[in-house]
Amino acid sequence: MAAVRLAAALIAEILLRPVTRRQDRLMDQRLGIGTGRSTAEPVLDPAVVASAQHRDSVAYSPTPVHQFRKILRSLPIPTPSAFTFVDLGCGKGRTLLLAAEYGFGRVVGVEFDPTLAETARQNATGCGLVTRSTAGAVEVVCGDAARYEFPPEPTVVFLFNPFGEDTLRAVVDQIEQTLALWPRPFVVAYFNPMHQEVLEGSTTLRATMRNSRWCIYTSMAV
Numbered sequence: 169m170a171a172v173r174l175a176a177a178l179i180a181e182i183l184l185r186p187v188t189r190r191q192d193r194l195m196d197q198r199l200g201i202g203t204g205r206s207t208a209e210p211v212l213d214p215a216v217v218a219s220a221q222h223r224d225s226v227a228y229s230p231t232p233v234h235q236f237r238k239i240l241r242s243l244p245i246p247t248p249s250a251f252t253f254v255d256l257g258c259g260k261g262r263t264l265l266l267a268a269e270y271g272f273g274r275v276v277g278v279e280f281d282p283t284l285a286e287t288a289r290q291n292a293t294g295c296g297l298v299t300r301s302t303a304g305a306v307e308v309v310c311g312d313a314a315r316y317e318f319p320p321e322p323t324v325v326f327l328f329n330p331f332g333e334d335t336l337r338a339v340v341d342q343i344e345q346t347l348a349l350w351p352r353p354f355v356v357a358y359f360n361p362m363h364q365e366v367l368e369g370s371t372t373l374r375a376t377m378r379n380s381r382w383c384i385y386t387s388m389a390v
């Protein structure tokens with residue numbers, strides 16, 4: 169039955185692809201930014217890949233706007249303004265702008281490709297919404313997610329299958345360390361969860377929602 173549901177969801181997604189791509193283009197037009205994937209971007213720069221702790225990175229591909237909005241609505245957080253949103257592997261920053269619009273108190277993107285990180289920064293500063301209503305709220309860090317130390321406030325981490333098991337394990341280690349130091353509400357939203365067994369092995373996070381496209385994990389403190 170689960171296989172039938174998955175197949176139906178995939179067929180629906182393929183049929184709706186022209187509509188969702190139009191939504192993505194409209195968002196870029198509305199905010200005066202560029203977050204689409206160009207033809208060169210499916211390939212990672214070997215020098216950038218070599219700079220990471222583990223060589224298991226996935227190339228840039230943005231989360232469809234409609235999917236990301238659904239994920240935001242499914243988060244178990246009553247007040248987004250009390251949370252910091254962190255996208256590990258933020259690419260050109262599409263999710264950062266949508267998260268800022270959703271009302272997160274602080275928004276952070278971590279991206280190890282300097283060209284993509286710069287584009288994300290330009291998109292954030294050039295976007296009228298961010299500069300007008302939440303100035304300074306969007307921050308882009310150029311670096312390896314495996315080495316990223318989380319801020320001490322309540323946090324939502326977003327992952328769109330950005331890397332493989334090794335980097336993900338390093339991220340889960342960082343999450344466990346930060347939660348041991350500062351126990352607090354902590355949520356991980358994993359879209360296209362190719363390596364969910366790594367999250368399932370965490371001692372401090374537990375799965376609180378699963379569907380065919382994403383999983384939500386929450387710290388015991390939520």
Ligand SMILES: C[S@@+](CC[C@H](N)C(=O)[O-])C[C@H]1O[C@@H](n2cnc3c(N)ncnc32)[C@H](O)[C@@H]1O
Pocket residue numbers: 220224225226227228229230231255256257258259260261262263278279280281284311312313314327328329330331335
């Ligand atoms: C599938 S894309 C997701 C883009 C963005 N999160 C979104 O949903 O629109 C994965 C991104 O992760 C970045 N990435 C891969 N490995 C990384 C690492 N170890 N540290 C930081 N960024 C990484 C890639 O450069 C790429 O931009």
